[in-house]
Amino acid sequence: MATPARSAPLVVALIVGVLAIAHVRVLVGGQTWADVAYHGEVAPARLAASDAIWAGTLPTWWDGTALGVPLAAEPSHGALAPAIWLARSARGLDWIMLAQLAWAAIGIALWARKTASDPGAVVAAILVGASGLFVATALRGSLPAIAHLPWLALCATNLATAPDRSRAAIWAVGLGGALGLVGLAGQLGVLVDAVALAIVIGARRASWRWLAAAIAAGLAIACAQWIPAFAIAGTTAGITIDPLPVARLVELIAPAPAHHDWPSVFVGAPLLALGLVSAISWRRIALALALGAIALVGGRAAWPAILGVPHVHLAVLVVVLAPQIAAGVDALYAGERRARYALAIGAGCSLVALIGLVARTPVAAHGGTLIDGMLGILCIAGALTIAWRPGEAGTAARAIIAVLMVAPSLGALGVVAPLTDRAVLDEPRWAELAQHVPTPRRMFRSQFLVGVGRDPKASALPFDDEIATLVGDFGARFGIASARSDDPARTMDLDAAFQASAFEGGALLDRYGIALWIVPSTVVGSRRLPELAHRLTWSLVEAPVAPAASVVRGAVYARTPAATFALLFPIGGGMGVPRGTIALAGGGDSHVDTAPPVACAIDAWDPGAIALGCTGPGYAVVSSTAAPGWAVTIDGAAATALTADAIRRAVAIPAGPHAIAWRYTAPGGAIGLGCAGGGVLVLGALAVLSRRRTARPASPARTASPAS
Numbered sequence: 073m074a075t076p077a078r079s080a081p082l083v084v085a086l087i088v089g090v091l092a093i094a095h096v097r098v099l100v101g102g103q104t105w106a107d108v109a110y111h112g113e114v115a116p117a118r119l120a121a122s123d124a125i126w127a128g129t130l131p132t133w134w135d136g137t138a139l140g141v142p143l144a145a146e147p148s149h150g151a152l153a154p155a156i157w158l159a160r161s162a163r164g165l166d167w168i169m170l171a172q173l174a175w176a177a178i179g180i181a182l183w184a185r186k187t188a189s190d191p192g193a194v195v196a197a198i199l200v201g202a203s204g205l206f207v208a209t210a211l212r213g214s215l216p217a218i219a220h221l222p223w224l225a226l227c228a229t230n231l232a233t234a235p236d237r238s239r240a241a242i243w244a245v246g247l248g249g250a251l252g253l254v255g256l257a258g259q260l261g262v263l264v265d266a267v268a269l270a271i272v273i274g275a276r277r278a279s280w281r282w283l284a285a286a287i288a289a290g291l292a293i294a295c296a297q298w299i300p301a302f303a304i305a306g307t308t309a310g311i312t313i314d315p316l317p318v319a320r321l322v323e324l325i326a327p328a329p330a331h332h333d334w335p336s337v338f339v340g341a342p343l344l345a346l347g348l349v350s351a352i353s354w355r356r357i358a359l360a361l362a363l364g365a366i367a368l369v370g371g372r373a374a375w376p377a378i379l380g381v382p383h384v385h386l387a388v389l390v391v392v393l394a395p396q397i398a399a400g401v402d403a404l405y406a407g408e409r410r411a412r413y414a415l416a417i418g419a420g421c422s423l424v425a426l427i428g429l430v431a432r433t434p435v436a437a438h439g440g441t442l443i444d445g446m447l448g449i450l451c452i453a454g455a456l457t458i459a460w461r462p463g464e465a466g467t468a469a470r471a472i473i474a475v476l477m478v479a480p481s482l483g484a485l486g487v488v489a490p491l492t493d494r495a496v497l498d499e500p501r502w503a504e505l506a507q508h509v510p511t512p513r514r515m516f517r518s519q520f521l522v523g524v525g526r527d528p529k530a531s532a533l534p535f536d537d538e539i540a541t542l543v544g545d546f547g548a549r550f551g552i553a554s555a556r557s558d559d560p561a562r563t564m565d566l567d568a569a570f571q572a573s574a575f576e577g578g579a580l581l582d583r584y585g586i587a588l589w590i591v592p593s594t595v596v597g598s599r600r601l602p603e604l605a606h607r608l609t610w611s612l613v614e615a616p617v618a619p620a621a622s623v624v625r626g627a628v629y630a631r632t633p634a635a636t637f638a639l640l641f642p643i644g645g646g647m648g649v650p651r652g653t654i655a656l657a658g659g660g661d662s663h664v665d666t667a668p669p670v671a672c673a674i675d676a677w678d679p680g681a682i683a684l685g686c687t688g689p690g691y692a693v694v695s696s697t698a699a700p701g702w703a704v705t706i707d708g709a710a711a712t713a714l715t716a717d718a719i720r721r722a723v724a725i726p727a728g729p730h731a732i733a734w735r736y737t738a739p740g741g742a743i744g745l746g747c748a749g750g751g752v753l754v755l756g757a758l759a760v761l762s763r764r765r766t767a768r769p770a771s772p773a774r775t776a777s778p779a780s
Contacts, residue, residue, distance in 0.1 A: 091173060140696045323337050
């Protein structure tokens with residue numbers, strides 16, 4: 073097959089144009105993804121990181137969830153991914169995600185062009201970039217890491233075939249930089265996959281020193297994220313991952329609706345079928361098998377959650393197969409019989425998968441799944457019909473085949489990643505009504521609210537009702553922290569506190585200064601709670617609670633958090649320890665004080681920096697998480713921080729007025745930044761070497777295409 077003239081700018085323009093058209097309603101329209109987890113769990117932390125950077129500070133601490141949590145030190149927040157810092161709003165974050173989809177697709181095309189034609193590379197890139205699986209990685213926050221993998225692979229490929237030291241140094245710099253960006257994005261599983269991909273593609277006898285230097289530099293840069301993460305490991309609740317049921321593999325080739333835990337993994341039959349047409353090296357076969365095995369066993373048995381959800385490894389597997397997909401497209405254009413048969417088998421598998429998917433669930437529950445699936449199969453059949461003509465396909469035939477193969481993925485986006493009106497994300501009525509509450513504003517909301525008057529089979533609220541009732545950490549955009557949090561950086565003791573107070577949740581909310589409650593409307597009258605608003609069967613109320621920062625005079629002691637909660641929240645209900653007394657960790661002489669706490673003046677309550685004016689004697693207690701890294705001063709002099717009530721902090725103060733200042737520093741943060749600086753210096757040294765034009769003759773082994 074004759075290879076047409078290559079034009080990288082045209083390739084980039086085609087990819088960006090097609091993806092922009094596919095996502096035009098998000099890009100310039102008034103819509104966004106209707107995904108509760110994206111807006112309630114993923115987006116808030118990333119927007120908080122962006123706000124911190126634009127405010128001129130490091131994103132070390134976040135007050136938008138629980139009683140405050142580490143921000144950058146928790147990898148799943150993705151706070152150190154540089155691209156995220158450009159997102160100043162929810163719309164801006166959507167744009168960043170779309171830009172990263174395009175970045176990944178462009179990287180795939182440029183990498184595929186090493187062994188395939190421009191048309192084949194473009195089709196492969198669009199098939200991957202428009203797949204439900206890659207949109208799903210955007211909605212679950214792993215795309216900032218995955219998007220750099222094709223570029224890493226491109227650099228590794230060029231490094232393996234570099235004809236001289238100068239060019240080897242250039243590609244080593246690119247590889248190290250891409251690996252560093254993968255590491256900063258906070259996905260350890262993707263980082264491990266990236267190192268494996270670099271070794272599989274770039275490890276050659278003549279290039280291994282450059283490869284080792286690049287990997288070392290990239291991992292050093294990643295230390296800015298991972299040293300603080302490992303420093304707080306064991307002190308946070310972490311995340312739990314869901315396994316990938318084998319039945320969901322059907323979604324790879326049938327466009328199923330999004331799931332609550334992870335959106336659809338649809339990539340389409342053409343992509344998978346054509347990826348199996350051309351020959352592949354044993355190294356890449358081994359990597360692909362390993363990724364597939366990880367995706368199938370992830371989440372089962374003793375699988376460490378930090379290594380990533382199985383769906384992420386499926387996305388990496390698709391990246392690994394991308395050049396093969398482009399080669400398969402070329403084979404189809406060239407009229408090769410094996411490519412035709414592969415596409416026909418793919419169409420048949422799609423039909424069987426669609427029938428099985430619809431048979432498993434009522435058709436009405438699938439929305440447009442059946443229609444989209446059937447139209448997709450018809451498109452594949454049309455492409456196959458045109459490609460079945462003898463001889464090499466002409467220019468017009470290639471264009472039609474490309475459109476027919478790409479159309480199913482583009483058409484299924486509405487099912488696998490449904491959209492909603494962006495106006496839903498404007499400040500909800502409940503957030504507006506809560507603005508009069510002094511900072512820090514904290515709200516208790518049950519993890520799951522059940523709708524009434526909607527589909528009786530639905531257990532959770534529809535998207536608009538979830539957003540309106542400040543689901544997850546969504547309220548953080550309006551200065552309202554979700555006290556009952558699922559954030560992985562929360563302390564394990566926070567969960568234990570809510571469990572211990574199950575008989576009398578009001579006692580917990582009162583003690584920790586959580587004034588905003590979302591409770592069943594039936595409770596409002598019986599508890600005489602002042603209602604601010606109601607929606608469906610739920611009400612937003614404001615309760616009189618203890619100040620978030622105050623001075624108390626009494627103290628009791630407990631050696632374990634469990635003992636602390638037994639004192640604070642007795643099984644019979646009620647308040648076990650008076651408001652004017654706190655439970656301190658350790659041992660000592662207890663003295664109960666029944667006087668109410670005396671509020672401190674809050675001079676500043678910023679992320680990682682709290683300034684108070686308190687009058688002693690007693691304990692100045694602040695309802696902010698007792699996490700490692702906090703230090704306190706009294707009138708400028710260092711003091712000893714105490715853990716109060718298991719999940720907040722206190723400091724003993726003498727009589728009289730005092731200025732209390734709390735400051736947070738991420739444990740291991742300085743070491744991580746130092747290592748990252750060292751990695752940047754190594755890449756800088758490699759860049760200097762790249763300017764030395766000491767070319768050496770290239771051996772045939774080095775000028776040949778890499779076996780991988």
